[in-house]
Amino acid sequence: MGIFENFGLFFTNLFGILTNPVELLLLFGSVFLGIVFGALPGLTATLGVALLTTLTYGMSLSSAMVCLLGIYVGAVYGGSFASIMINIPGTAAAAATALEGYPMAKRGLAGKALGLTTTASAIGTVVGMFFVVIFTPLISRLALEFTSFEFFLLAFFGIMISGSISCPDTVQKGWIAGFLGLFLAMVGRDQLQTYPRFTFGITSLESGIETVPVLIGAFGIPQIIQVLKDKTEVPKSNKLEKVLPSWAKIAKNIKTIVSSSLIGVGIGAVPGIGEDIAAWCSYGAAKKSSKHPEEFGHGSEEGIIASETANNACIGGAMIPLLSMGIPGSPPAAMLLGAFLLHGIAPGPMLEVERPGFTLLVSAILLLASIAMWIVGILMAKQVVKLLKIPPQLLMPVVGVLCIVGSYALGLKAINLYLMVPMGIVTYYLTERGYPVPPLIIGVILGGMADANLRRGLMVSEGSLMPFVTRPVALILVLVILFTFLNNTAVFKRFKAKLFRRGKAA
Amino acid sequence: MKKALSILIISIVFVSALFASGSGEVYPSRDITDICVFGAGGGTDVANRVIAAEMGNILGVNINVNNVTGGAGGSIGLYQAYDQASDGYTIIGVSESCVASAVMGGFDKRMNVFDFFIIGGSPDIISVTPDAPFQTVEELVEYAKANPNAIKAGASTVGSLHHLNLLGFMNGAGIQVNFIPYDGSASAQNAAMTGEVSLVITSVQEQAELIKGGLLRPLAVLIPEAYEFEGQTIPSAFDSYPDMTKYLPLEQCIGFAIKSDVPDDRKAIIIDAFEKAMASDTLKEYGENNYFTLSGAYGDEARAIVDNLESVFSWTLYDLGAAKFSPEDFGIPRV
Amino acid sequence: MIDKNKLRGSDIISGGLFGVLGIYILIESFQMPLSDSYGGVTTHWYVSPALMPIIIGIGMILLAIVIIVNGIRNGGKEQLAAERNEKRGKPFIDDNKIRFYAVMLPLVSIVFINLNTIDFYLNAVMYLLFTTCFFYLEDIVFLKKGITIATVFEIIIAALHFSGVDRKLTQVFFASMDLIGLAAVIVMNVSLIMYAKKAGNEVYMKKAKHIMLVSYIMPLLIVPLFKFALRVPMPHEGGFINLMSMVYYALR
Structure with missing residues (x-):
C-alpha cells in the first residue's frame, strides 16, 4: 500500500468518527471517564480498560476501540491530577509527576502545572501515534533483540535508576527500598518451578502480592495518615486564569518534549514495561541533561513535562508490539489484547493482511483521543482546582474509601485489603525516615520479571555468565548499571573529585 | 436527632420489605x-x-x-x-x-x-523456529535421540497444560529435551523469536499468527487426528509414535x-x-x-x-x- | 519526613530492621531447593528459586550496614541518646499518639473487623463518620469522646465476628450485624449533634452538617457506582446493598 493510500485511509477513519455523533460522544465520554479513573487514586488505566471491555462487547469494532483507547489515554493523563493536587499519584505512571507537580501546586501554581501536563500529555500521545504508524516494523525488530538476560538487566536497571533518582536522603536508602520491593515480589509461587516462597503457608499468597493494593497502600495510606495526624496543609487553590500554558513555555521545552517522547515510545515498545518506567526514565534523563537540575524536586517545569510526555507517548509505544506481534507492551495493553480478541481481531504479523487499515484506525483514534483529552483536560482542570476548596479532613477520608474500594475491585479479594493497610503503615514509617517509595513500587512490579529472567537466562546459557558481556544489548545495560552504581558511591565520588582538583591545579 | 430517627424508620421499612420479597422468585430475575x-x-x-x-x-x-x-x-x-x-x-x-x-x-x-x-x-502444537534443521517431527525425534537434552524447548510454567503435553510427547517419543519454563505461552513464543529456544509447545490459537507469518514452522499437533490449518495439513504426532496414546491427548x-x-x-x-x-x-x-x-x-x-x-x-x-x-x-x- | 539533620539516629534503628529482614530472607532462602530436581526441572544453583532471594538478602544486609555505619559516623548515637532523655519524664500517651490512633482505628476497623460481616455501605459510612468526626471538628475533647464510642463498638463487633457468633446471628436475621453497625453510627451522630449544640458554636453546627453530608452521601454515590455501573460485587452485601439492589431491579 502506498503512502498516499495510507494517508487517505487515515483521514477516512478520522472523518468517519468525527462525523458520527454517537462515536464522538463515546470518545469524549470515555476520555472523561478515563481522566476520572486516572485521577482517583487506586483506579488505574488497566482497571479502566478492563471494566470498560465488558461494556463494549455489543458495540461495533470502531466504537469499541474509541471507548477503550479513549479511557486508556484519559487514565494515563488523569493520574497527574491527583499527583499535582494531593501528592498521591492517581496511577503509578504519574509518580514522577508528583515530585514536581506537588511542589508547584504548593507554590500556588497548580493551574499552570495542570496546563503543562495537559499539553505535554496530548503532544506525547500524538508523537506516540506517529510512531505507531511509521516505526512499527523497526521498533519491533529492536524489541526482538531482548532475551532473558536483557529483560533481567532492564528490570534491575529500572530499580537502580529509580532508587538513585527519587531518594530524598542518602542513595543507599533508595536502593534498599528497591530491594524491599524485590523481596515483596518474591512472595508467592515462583514463575518457573512453582516453588512457594515466603508464603507462610497462606494459600492466598501463593499467586504473589498484587501490585495495585501495594501501590495504593504505599501512596494512599501514608498520605491519609500525614494529612489527618499532622494537620498537613494541602495547597490553596490557584487562580483560574493561568490554566492554559503559554505556548512559549512549550516551545522553550521542546528539547525535553522530543527526547521524552522518544524515551516514552522506546520503553513502551519493550514488552512488559509500561507507562510508569517510561515516566521515571524520562524524568531521570531530563534531570541529568537539565541546565537547572537544582530545580528538580522543587517544582521543575521540565520535570513534569518530561514525565507526562513520556507516559502518554508510551501508549503509542505499547501499541507497537501489540499490533505487530500480539505482545502487549504494558499492563493496560495486555487488557487491550483481550479486548481485540473479543472483537475478533487477532493482532500479529498478519494483522495488516487480515484487517487492512486496523493499525490506521487505531492511530486515528489515538489522535482524536489526544485532542479530546486536551479539550476535556483544560475544561476539567478548572473543576479539579475547585476540589482543593474541600477541606482535607473531609477529602482524605473519602480518598480512603476509594483506596479501599479500588484495591478490592481489581482482585475482588480481602487479602488485597489485608496487605494494603500494613503496607501503608510500613511505608509511612519508611517515608518518615527518609526512604523513598517509588523504588519499592518498581521493585514489586519488576521483581518477578527480574527473578524469572535471570534464572531462565542462566538456564539457557547453562550457568555461564558470559552472555552478560557477549550480547551487545546486555553489555550496554551492564555498563549503564555499573555507571549508575559507581556514580553514587563515595569512593568513586572522591576519585572524581581528585581528578577534578588535579585538573584545576594543572 | 431527626436525622437519626429518619434513618431508623427507613431501615425498618427496608428490612420488612426484604422479608416480603424473599419467596416465589422466577429464575433468573x-x-x-x-x-x-x-x-x-x-x-x-x-x-x-x-x-x-x-x-x-x-x-x-x-x-x-x-x-x-x-x-x-x-x-x-x-x-x-x-x-x-x-x-x-x-x-x-x-x-x-x-x-x-x-x-x-x-x-x-x-x-x-x-x-x-x-x-x-x-489443540496443542509442536513448532520449531524456521532456522531449525528439522522439517518433520521424525527428524526432530531422531536428532533428539542422538543428542539428548540438546534441544531447548520452551513452554509455560511447570505443571501447565503445555508442559504436560511436552512431557507426554517426550515420553511417547522416548526423547529428552531441555525444558525451559516461561510464565506464559506468549513469552515462550517470544523467546523462540529471539532464538532463546528452538522448540515451542503452545496452542494453535496462540501460535496462529506466528505460523502464518512464517516465524514458526509447525511440525505436529498433539491430538489423534491431523489438523487443517489455513489450507495446510499439520500431521498428528500420534501417527508416528503410537505410544503417545498412553499419555495424550490432553486438550x-x-x-x-x-x-x-x-x-x-x-x-x-x-x-x-x-x-x-x-x-x-x-x-x-x-x-x-x-x-x-x-x-x-x-x-x-x-x-x-x-x-x-x-x-x-x-x-x-x-x-x-x-x-x-x-x-x-x-x-x-x-x- | 523527619528533619534531615535528625535522621542519623533513626537510621541506626531502621537500618538495623532492614538488616534483620535481610538475615531472615537468607535463612529462608537456604531452606529452598538449591539442587536436585523440583517440578520436572533439574535444579542447579543457577535455576534455584533461592537465587534471587539470596541476592536480595545479601544486598539488603550490605546496604543496611552502610546505612548504620553512616548513621553512627554522623552522630546518630548521640541523637538517639538525646531523644531518649527528652522523652523521659513525659507521659507515654501524648496528643500525637492519640491522633495516630484516631487515624488507624477506623481504617483498621473497616478492613480487618467490619469487612466480612457488615454491609459495605454501612461500613463506609462508619469509616467516614468516625474519621471526619475525629478530625474535621478539630476539637480534642470530642476527639477523645468519639474514640471511646468507636472503640467500644469495634470491640463488640470484633468479639462477635472473631468468635463466630455473628454467623449465628445472621442465621436468625440476615442483617443483624448491620443493626450493630447502625447503632454505632446513630450513637456517634447523636453525640456529635449534642456536642455541637451544647457548645453553642455556629461553626460546629455547620461542620456537623458537612460531616453528615459527606458520610452518608459519598458512599451512596460510590457504592452504587461500583456495584451497578461497573458491576463489581462489594466485600459484604448486607441490608443496605440488598435494598439498593431491590430499588435497582425495580427501576430497571
Whole structure:
C-alpha cells in the first residue's frame, strides 16, 4: 500500500468518527471517564480498560476501540491530577509527576502545572501515534533483540535508576527500598518451578502480592495518615486564569518534549514495561541533561513535562508490539489484547493482511483521543482546582474509601485489603525516615520479571555468565548499571573529585 | 436527632420489605455473576465473556464477568464462588488448570463439587523456529535421540497444560529435551523469536499468527487426528509414535462451572441457554477466529472429561514432585 | 519526613530492621531447593528459586550496614541518646499518639473487623463518620469522646465476628450485624449533634452538617457506582446493598 493510500485511509477513519455523533460522544465520554479513573487514586488505566471491555462487547469494532483507547489515554493523563493536587499519584505512571507537580501546586501554581501536563500529555500521545504508524516494523525488530538476560538487566536497571533518582536522603536508602520491593515480589509461587516462597503457608499468597493494593497502600495510606495526624496543609487553590500554558513555555521545552517522547515510545515498545518506567526514565534523563537540575524536586517545569510526555507517548509505544506481534507492551495493553480478541481481531504479523487499515484506525483514534483529552483536560482542570476548596479532613477520608474500594475491585479479594493497610503503615514509617517509595513500587512490579529472567537466562546459557558481556544489548545495560552504581558511591565520588582538583591545579 | 430517627424508620421499612420479597422468585430475575478465576484478557476470560454475553441475551439478564485471580490453580476464585449460595446466580469461569488446584494445595475439594460446561479449546502444537534443521517431527525425534537434552524447548510454567503435553510427547517419543519454563505461552513464543529456544509447545490459537507469518514452522499437533490449518495439513504426532496414546491427548478445556447442588430446574434453564449459545453464530465465529475446537459438553459427558484431566494433572504433578498433597488424599484415582 | 539533620539516629534503628529482614530472607532462602530436581526441572544453583532471594538478602544486609555505619559516623548515637532523655519524664500517651490512633482505628476497623460481616455501605459510612468526626471538628475533647464510642463498638463487633457468633446471628436475621453497625453510627451522630449544640458554636453546627453530608452521601454515590455501573460485587452485601439492589431491579 502506498503512502498516499495510507494517508487517505487515515483521514477516512478520522472523518468517519468525527462525523458520527454517537462515536464522538463515546470518545469524549470515555476520555472523561478515563481522566476520572486516572485521577482517583487506586483506579488505574488497566482497571479502566478492563471494566470498560465488558461494556463494549455489543458495540461495533470502531466504537469499541474509541471507548477503550479513549479511557486508556484519559487514565494515563488523569493520574497527574491527583499527583499535582494531593501528592498521591492517581496511577503509578504519574509518580514522577508528583515530585514536581506537588511542589508547584504548593507554590500556588497548580493551574499552570495542570496546563503543562495537559499539553505535554496530548503532544506525547500524538508523537506516540506517529510512531505507531511509521516505526512499527523497526521498533519491533529492536524489541526482538531482548532475551532473558536483557529483560533481567532492564528490570534491575529500572530499580537502580529509580532508587538513585527519587531518594530524598542518602542513595543507599533508595536502593534498599528497591530491594524491599524485590523481596515483596518474591512472595508467592515462583514463575518457573512453582516453588512457594515466603508464603507462610497462606494459600492466598501463593499467586504473589498484587501490585495495585501495594501501590495504593504505599501512596494512599501514608498520605491519609500525614494529612489527618499532622494537620498537613494541602495547597490553596490557584487562580483560574493561568490554566492554559503559554505556548512559549512549550516551545522553550521542546528539547525535553522530543527526547521524552522518544524515551516514552522506546520503553513502551519493550514488552512488559509500561507507562510508569517510561515516566521515571524520562524524568531521570531530563534531570541529568537539565541546565537547572537544582530545580528538580522543587517544582521543575521540565520535570513534569518530561514525565507526562513520556507516559502518554508510551501508549503509542505499547501499541507497537501489540499490533505487530500480539505482545502487549504494558499492563493496560495486555487488557487491550483481550479486548481485540473479543472483537475478533487477532493482532500479529498478519494483522495488516487480515484487517487492512486496523493499525490506521487505531492511530486515528489515538489522535482524536489526544485532542479530546486536551479539550476535556483544560475544561476539567478548572473543576479539579475547585476540589482543593474541600477541606482535607473531609477529602482524605473519602480518598480512603476509594483506596479501599479500588484495591478490592481489581482482585475482588480481602487479602488485597489485608496487605494494603500494613503496607501503608510500613511505608509511612519508611517515608518518615527518609526512604523513598517509588523504588519499592518498581521493585514489586519488576521483581518477578527480574527473578524469572535471570534464572531462565542462566538456564539457557547453562550457568555461564558470559552472555552478560557477549550480547551487545546486555553489555550496554551492564555498563549503564555499573555507571549508575559507581556514580553514587563515595569512593568513586572522591576519585572524581581528585581528578577534578588535579585538573584545576594543572 | 431527626436525622437519626429518619434513618431508623427507613431501615425498618427496608428490612420488612426484604422479608416480603424473599419467596416465589422466577429464575433468573437479577444479574448473574461469572467469577472467572483467571486474569482479564486471558483465554478463559475472553471465552467466558463471549459466552456470558450470548447467554445473557438468551436469559434476558446480564451475566457479569468478574476476575478473581490468584492462589494455586485459581483457588481464590474457586473458594469465593463455592462460598456463594447455590441459587444459580453464580457461575465460575474455569479452565483445565483448575483441576490441579487440590494437589497444589489450593482448593480443598475435588472438582466433582461443580458441574462443568465446556466451551472448547485449541489443540496443542509442536513448532520449531524456521532456522531449525528439522522439517518433520521424525527428524526432530531422531536428532533428539542422538543428542539428548540438546534441544531447548520452551513452554509455560511447570505443571501447565503445555508442559504436560511436552512431557507426554517426550515420553511417547522416548526423547529428552531441555525444558525451559516461561510464565506464559506468549513469552515462550517470544523467546523462540529471539532464538532463546528452538522448540515451542503452545496452542494453535496462540501460535496462529506466528505460523502464518512464517516465524514458526509447525511440525505436529498433539491430538489423534491431523489438523487443517489455513489450507495446510499439520500431521498428528500420534501417527508416528503410537505410544503417545498412553499419555495424550490432553486438550485445553475452557468453560464455566456451577455448583452441583444448584436446583435441577435452574440447571435446566442454564443448560438450555448454554446449548443455544453454543449453537449461535457468534460462538461459531469466535471458534473459527481463535482456532477453537468447540465442545459444548455438559453433564455426564463433561464430568468424564474433567475427571480424566484431574487425574492426569494431579498424578503427573505428584510424580514430578511439584504437588503439595498426594492425589490419594482427595480420592483422585490414577487413570 | 523527619528533619534531615535528625535522621542519623533513626537510621541506626531502621537500618538495623532492614538488616534483620535481610538475615531472615537468607535463612529462608537456604531452606529452598538449591539442587536436585523440583517440578520436572533439574535444579542447579543457577535455576534455584533461592537465587534471587539470596541476592536480595545479601544486598539488603550490605546496604543496611552502610546505612548504620553512616548513621553512627554522623552522630546518630548521640541523637538517639538525646531523644531518649527528652522523652523521659513525659507521659507515654501524648496528643500525637492519640491522633495516630484516631487515624488507624477506623481504617483498621473497616478492613480487618467490619469487612466480612457488615454491609459495605454501612461500613463506609462508619469509616467516614468516625474519621471526619475525629478530625474535621478539630476539637480534642470530642476527639477523645468519639474514640471511646468507636472503640467500644469495634470491640463488640470484633468479639462477635472473631468468635463466630455473628454467623449465628445472621442465621436468625440476615442483617443483624448491620443493626450493630447502625447503632454505632446513630450513637456517634447523636453525640456529635449534642456536642455541637451544647457548645453553642455556629461553626460546629455547620461542620456537623458537612460531616453528615459527606458520610452518608459519598458512599451512596460510590457504592452504587461500583456495584451497578461497573458491576463489581462489594466485600459484604448486607441490608443496605440488598435494598439498593431491590430499588435497582425495580427501576430497571
